[in-house]
Amino acid sequence: MTEELVRKVRERYAQIAEGQVSGCCGPQTSGCGSESAVTLGVGYDASELALVPAEANLGLGCGAPIGFLSLKAGETALDLGSGPGLDTFLAARQVGPEGRVIGVDMTPAMLERARANAAKIGVSHVEFREGRLEALPVESSSIDAVTSNCVINLVPDKRAVFAEIARVLRPGGRVVISDILLDGRLPAVVEQDLLAYVGCVSGAMRREEYFALVGAAGLEKVEVLRDVDYLATLIESAPDEVGALEARTGVTREQVLGRVHSVTFRAEKPAR
Numbered sequence: 058m059t060e061e062l063v064r065k066v067r068e069r070y071a072q073i074a075e076g077q078v079s080g081c082c083g084p085q086t087s088g089c090g091s092e093s094a095v096t097l098g099v100g101y102d103a104s105e106l107a108l109v110p111a112e113a114n115l116g117l118g119c120g121a122p123i124g125f126l127s128l129k130a131g132e133t134a135l136d137l138g139s140g141p142g143l144d145t146f147l148a149a150r151q152v153g154p155e156g157r158v159i160g161v162d163m164t165p166a167m168l169e170r171a172r173a174n175a176a177k178i179g180v181s182h183v184e185f186r187e188g189r190l191e192a193l194p195v196e197s198s199s200i201d202a203v204t205s206n207c208v209i210n211l212v213p214d215k216r217a218v219f220a221e222i223a224r225v226l227r228p229g230g231r232v233v234i235s236d237i238l239l240d241g242r243l244p245a246v247v248e249q250d251l252l253a254y255v256g257c258v259s260g261a262m263r264r265e266e267y268f269a270l271v272g273a274a275g276l277e278k279v280e281v282l283r284d285v286d287y288l289a290t291l292i293e294s295a296p297d298e299v300g301a302l303e304a305r306t307g308v309t310r311e312q313v314l315g316r317v318h319s320v321t322f323r324a325e326k327p328a329r
């Protein structure tokens with residue numbers, strides 16, 4: 058079942074990368090408004106977006122984590138589930154050519170798109186690697202800063218992801234993640250809706266369980282930096298998507314409002 062879900066996620070994000078369906082990290086069926094509307098709605102500045110190729114922005118994020126990562130010139134950063142590369146390229150500007158940014162994604166079509174974007178802007182300190190978040194193709198203790206935007210909710214084995222983050226970070230390294238978390242439970246029909254899973258809603262874990270996994274991996278000093286009602290954001294930026302979810306499941310937005318949150322948080326690996 059777990060591997061079947063991963064396969065469905067890969068299939069869906071391949072279709073999005075190839076432009077067969079438009080995507081947002083929301084309950085997708087028909088498309089979700091303009092990508093930049095979605096991306097502005099989750100916290101990016103228009104001036105920031107102007108710095109990266111438009112093709113790197115498919116409106117797939119649910120936060121704007123790079124602004125909180127405080128990257129310095131020369132650092133090595135890792136973007137988990139890098140998709141078309143939006144956060145990877147923003148990070149690359151901050152670490153500069155003396156630094157390095159690695160994007161990891163499991164969907165070949167996304168990697169192809171991200172590499173084409175890198176070639177277009179001529180950055181040589183960015184690398185996109187094919188791999189799974191649950192078994193990162195990255196050396197232990199080699200990364201200063203890890204980020205991820207709306208991906209971990211899509212991974213059935215979240216425990217493995219946090220263990221891998223702790224493994225690849227150098228002692229004293231930090232992580233800033235934007236992800237979808239639940240407060241309370243979703244109605245069963247939404248929980249079982251595959252489109253809501255691949256759209257980053259029903260794979261989300263309850264907040265307390267999620268942060269328990271972060272702590273169990275050995276990450277500390279967890280600090281929530283941004284916490285917004287994700288459904289309210291989607292109602293504004295992608296109303297058709299929310300309507301489609303309601304029509305598909307028979308569940309109204311009022312029944313879900315307040316339970317699905319987009320949370321950006323920071324944590325550290327102990328310096329020892």
Ligand SMILES: C[S@@+](CC[C@H](N)C(=O)[O-])C[C@H]1O[C@@H](n2cnc3c(N)ncnc32)[C@H](O)[C@@H]1O
Pocket residue numbers: 063066067070082115116117118119137138139140141142143144161162163164167188189190191205206207208211212257
């Ligand atoms: C919602 S998109 C986010 C993309 C990117 N972070 C952004 O904000 O544009 C999720 C991405 O994570 C990738 N992904 C999902 N599960 C993964 C896994 N288990 N391992 C590696 N990549 C994964 C998908 O292929 C997709 O590109």
